[in-house]
Amino acid sequence: AVTEERVAAALAEIAGDEFEMGPMAQGPGGLAKVTARVKVNQPHVRRNLGDTLTFAIRIPLEIELIVDLRIDRQRFKVDGDIALRATARAAEPLLLVIDVAKPRPSDIAVHVTSKSVRGEILRIIGGIDTEIRRFIAAHVAEEVDSPASQQAKVIDVAEAVSSAWDQG
Known part of the structure; x- marks a missing residue:
């Protein structure tokens, strides 16, 4: 009942x-204004059988990020992955619960990546990579x-059994 496909569909x-x-x-005094367009791609799920049924989940995403510093705007392209772990457990009466x-x-x-030297300098000095990871983790947790x-x-x-029975 708990297939990789079903878990991927739920995610x-x-x-x-x-x-x-x-x-x-963002930044000192909220000087920078950050806007992001996030595209979430299809999750990839791998089931692990053991004492408990667990899943390793990878969710690819693409982000278009704009950092507006008032004097200029820098655009960044971000490719990333979110790695999640999930465990399936039985619940009453006939339920399976996926704990993520x-x-x-x-x-x-x-x-x-940025298309300009100024953007790359801003990325390094501003710790943009770290901030993106922190922000995505907080958003996914919510x-x-x-x-x-x-x-x-x-x-x-x-x-699920009833609908399979009705179709069969």
Whole structure:
């Protein structure tokens, strides 16, 4: 009942496809305004069988980031992955619950590029890579706790069996 495909579908429902964030004030005195357009790609799930049923999940994403410093705007392209861990457990009456561990910034991998030397200097001095990882981890942690996420993490086995029986 808990297949890699079913877990991937539940996570795709939680993550969505695309969203925008900002503008958000960042840096000393909120001088910089940051806007991001985030595209969430299809999750990749690998099931691990052992004493418990666990899943290694990788969610690829693409981000278009704009940092507006008032005197100029720098654009960054970010490719990244969110690494999540999940465990399936039985619940009453016939439910399976997928518990997803909240990610830490170290669970987020990003590759940030800019088309200008000024952008690369800003990226290094401003610690943009670290801030992106921290922000994504915090955002995903909020999503894991959201009511929609809580619903998507529950698989009704009785309903799945009933619908398979009706189709068969």
